[in-house]
Amino acid sequence: MNRLLPFFGFMLLVLLFGFGIWWNSQHDQSAIPSPLLNKPAPAFVLPKLYEPTQTVSKSDLLGKPYLLNVFASWCVECGAEHPVLEAEGPSLGVQLVGYNYKDAPADAKRWLAEHGNPYNVLIADEPGSTAIDFGVYGAPESFLIDAKGVIRYKHIGPLTPDVVASELKPAIAALSHETQP
Template identity: 60%
Template sequence: MNRLLPLLGFFALVGLLGFGIWWNTHHETNEVPSPLIGKSAPEFVLPLLYDPAKTLSKKELLGKPYLVNVFGSWCVTCQYEHPILTEKVKPLGIKLIGMAWKDQPEDAKRWLAQFGDPYDAVVSDVDGRTGIDFGVYMAPESFLVDAQGTIRYKRIGMFTPELIESELLPEMAKLQQARP
């Protein structure tokens, strides 16, 4: 019996490994459903990146839908997403709010000067607390918020043109249909 124990352990390990491989190929592992979908966006008041004496709050954004895009100068993926925001999201006409998350203002300004600034407003979340309230755990992440301040869609990771077409545009269309 003592000789069978290592063999049984080996087969158990192979079984677990096989199950893990099967699970990863049959389930999307990059998407974590947000518990905030359908709930009110967190209240926030953050300084504007280019004029920190002024702030932007959730209350000021109510009345029209907007898209919050969380980025950081330290985020390599954000560099790849940035031209897509400029070329594909900005022309959609929705207010685009950039949130420089866990980033020093000077670094974020330098990054935007280098890659361009597609945002209608950029806020600075240096300590990351507002991002935590939104449930952010990486950058880039984006949140579609309706005119009443309810989160309707969350994208973890970068937008691609295909995702804009297959996910963001249908969600924006739903917002248009919901208007009285």
């Protein structure tokens, strides 16, 4: 038994090592858990992308849940995410709010003309200062905000069909159960 002790010690280290590899393959190391989850979304007033003289505020969007999708024309991964939004957006059952992040309006409009516009509402944050209140540090990021204006789900990085099916849709379903009774 005593002779096998080092072997067991070694096996323990191997197990720990394997667990580390498994854990890192399951979790995105660059994704920071948002402290804003299940807290009211920050107040914002931002101009519309196509009508810059009109603004959209947080209170304008209250009453119905919506998916706030942070995107930019300079963001490579947004190009990968866009077809998913186009395909899945209409069937999600929530409004899609496009949040154009640190982008020149002309570039954003050209990008949307090229890739298509899946958004019901489009707002622009060219200086990127409101995004700091949302804890945005890159694009794409997506926030599911409920009818009361509380952030219920956040995804960092592109929405893939997998993420939509396994995370976003259940989160939306949980919202609709809540609002019905």
